[in-house]
Amino acid sequence: xxxxxxxxxxxxxxxxxxxxxxxxxxxxxxxxxxxxxxxxxxxxxxxxxxxxxxxxxxxxxxxxxxxxxxxxxxxxxxxxxxxxxxxxxxxxxxxxxxxxxxxxxxxxxxxxxxxxxxxxxxxxxxxxxxxxxxxxxxxxxxxxxxxxxxxxxxxxxxxxxxxxxxxxxxxxxxxxxxxxxxxxxxxxxxxxxxxxxxxxxxxxxxxxxxxxxxxxxxxxxxxxxxxxxxxxxxxxxxxxxxxxxxxxxxxxxxxxxxxxxxxxxxxxxxxxxxx
Ligand code: KIV
Numbered sequence: 001x002x003x004x005x006x007x008x009x010x011x012x013x014x015x016x017x018x019x020x021x022x023x024x025x026x027x028x029x030x031x032x033x034x035x036x037x038x039x040x041x042x043x044x045x046x047x048x049x050x051x052x053x054x055x056x057x058x059x060x061x062x063x064x065x066x067x068x069x070x071x072x073x074x075x076x077x078x079x080x081x082x083x084x085x086x087x088x089x090x091x092x093x094x095x096x097x098x099x100x101x102x103x104x105x106x107x108x109x110x111x112x113x114x115x116x117x118x119x120x121x122x123x124x125x126x127x128x129x130x131x132x133x134x135x136x137x138x139x140x141x142x143x144x145x146x147x148x149x150x151x152x153x154x155x156x157x158x159x160x161x162x163x164x165x166x167x168x169x170x171x172x173x174x175x176x177x178x179x180x181x182x183x184x185x186x187x188x189x190x191x192x193x194x195x196x197x198x199x200x201x202x203x204x205x206x207x208x209x210x211x212x213x214x215x216x217x218x219x220x221x222x223x224x225x226x227x228x229x230x231x232x233x234x235x236x237x238x239x240x241x242x243x244x245x246x247x248x249x250x251x252x253x254x255x256x257x258x259x260x261x262x263x264x265x266x267x268x269x270x271x272x273x274x275x
Contacts (some may be wrong), residue, residue, distance in 0.1 A: 001077060002037065002076075002077055003038050003078055003079040004079060004110070005079070005111065005133045005177045005205050007038070007079070008021070008038075008039075008079070008177060008178055008199050009177070009198070009199070011038070011128075011199065011210070012197075012198070012199040012210050017039050017210065017211055017212070018037040018039065018178075018190040018210055018211025018212075019036075019037045019038050019039070019211060019212060020037065020038060020040070020041055020081075020201055020203060020211055020212065020213035021037050021039075021040060021041070021213065021214060021215075021216045021219070022040070022041045022042070022043040022045055022046075022049075022213070022214070022215045022216055023041070023042060023071050023074075023216060023262075024042060024043075024046045024049070024050050024067040024070070024071065025067065025070050025071065025074070025075050026070045026071065026074040027074065028074070028216065029070070029071040029072075029073070029074025029075050029123050030074040030075075030190055032075075032078065032216070033074065033076055033077055033078045034063070034076075037213070038078060038079065039078055039079040039080070039201075039211075039213075040071055040075055040078045040079070040080050040081070040083060040085045041081045041082075041083065041113065041135075041213060042064065042067055042068045042080065042082045042083060042107075042109070042272070043083050043113075043215065044056040044059040044063075044064065044083040044084075044085045044142075044143070045083075045088070045142070046063065046064075046065075046067055047213050048223075048225065048226075049215060049217040049222075049223050051063070054185060055142065055145050056085070056086060056141075056142050056143055056145075057086045057143065057145070057146075058155065059085040060085060061085060061088050061099060061102065061103070063085065064082055064085050064103060064107075065102070065103065065106040065107055065183055068080070068082040068106070068107030068109055069106060069107045069108065071083075071107075072107050072108040072109055076185040079110050079111065080107075080108075080109045080110055080111075080270075081109060081110070081111045081112065081135050082101060082103045082109040082112055082113070083112070083113050083114075084096070084100060084103065084112050084113065084114040084228065085143075085187045088245060089114050089120065089123050089257045092261050093123055093126045096114070096120075096123035096125050096126060096127060097123075097127055097215065099129040099131050100112045100130065100132050100134075101130060101132065104132055109191070110133060111125070111132065111133035111134060111135055111177070112127065112132060112133075112134055112135070113134070113135035113136070113137055113142035113180065114134065114135075114136070115137040115138075115142070115143050115144065116136075116137070116138070116141060116144075116167075117136070117138045117166065117168070117170050117171060118166060118167055118170040120136075121170040121171065121173070121174040121215020122174075123173035124125060124136060124171060124175060124176050125174040125175055128174065128175035129175075130176075133177050134174075134177065135176060135177065135178045135179065135180060135201075136167075136168075136171035136174075136176040136178070136179040136180065137179070137180040137182065138154075138164055138167045138168060138171070138179060138180070138181060138182075138184075139154045139155060139164065139180075139181045139183050139184040139189075139205065140152065140153070140154050140182040140183035140184075140204070141182070147181065151183070151226075151228075152183070153183045153184070153185065154182075154183055154184055155184045155185060155188050156185060156186045161188050163167040164181075164188065164192065165191070165192055165195065165272065168181075168192045168195075168196050168200075169195075169196065170195045171198075172198050173195060176198060177198055177199075178198055178199045178200070178201055179196065179198060179199075179200050179201070180193075180200075180201045180202075180203065180212075180213065181193075181200050181201070181203070181205040181209060182191055182202075182203045182205065183203070183204040183205065183230070184202070184203060184204070184205040184206075185205075185206070186205065186206020186207065187204050187206070187208070188207060189199050189202055189205035189208055189209050190206060190207075190208025190209070191208075193208055193209050193210055194208075194272075199211055200209070201213050203230065204229070204230035205230075211216065214231060214232075215231075218231040218233075219231060219232060219233060219234045219235075220233070220234065220235050220236075220237040220238070221235060221236040221237055221238040221239065222237055222241070223231045223238075227272055256274075
């Protein structure tokens with residue numbers, strides 16, 4: 001059944017956990033959707049895992065549209081959320097609404113996500129007022145990596161914890177229908193989750209969140225540039241792929257690929273006439 005914003009609200013109300021995975025292409029989107037995952041996030045983490053950048057800052061609107069549209073074509077039931085890339089919403093409320101609208105029109109996604117709390121509440125409100133559902137994202141916000149001084153756990157001291165709670169409340173008030181909590185101590189994430197009405201989706205934020213999200217390359221063992229503590233590898237496909245590529249290389253070089261059943265035939269008379 002097609003998942004909507006209302007599905008997420010109902011899941012929180014009923015205490016059912018929400019599963020979300022990132023995705024950036026058609027074939028993987030089909031697999032994730034067929035597996036029954038509730039939501040697919042076309043994250044700007046595509047800057048790292050697809051494009052090989054050291055961070056997400058260089059990702060463009062065109063990158064998000066290109067990958068977002070491919071994912072939407074592969075998904076039947078899951079709710080597709082597309083990330084607003086760095087500098088697509090920071091300049092002004094007007095710019096934020098315009099770019100959120102462009103993402104929806106060009107990809108067909110159901111919602112957008114942007115990073116920040118109280119500081120982006122006016123953007124969230126304006127995008128929601130335009131009829132576009134918004135997911136907030138607080139805690140470790142990778143687009144602010146330079147301001148944060150690296151990829152660090154957020155909300156460890158009292159002042160930072162209070163700020164995160166205010167940020168979550170501001171996003172809820174502004175109309176966000178879900179909030180991603182990234183790299184937040186588990187007890188704080190659980191506290192925030194029980195004090196807001198909208199579902200929280202954790203990544204490195206413990207089991208007390210209303211749902212979880214992981215980057216799919218991380219959970220399949222396909223990406224090893226960074227190995228965050230919170231990632232569980234549900235498969236080691238990276239090693240499997242390396243072995244398959246090596247087997248292909250060997251089969252090509254020793255002439256065992258392709259064999260007869262992997263080749264097309266033609267009438268011998270056709271060939272004879274060529275001599
Ligand atoms: O871009 C992304 O993949 C994300 C998740 C880490 C939540 O924002």
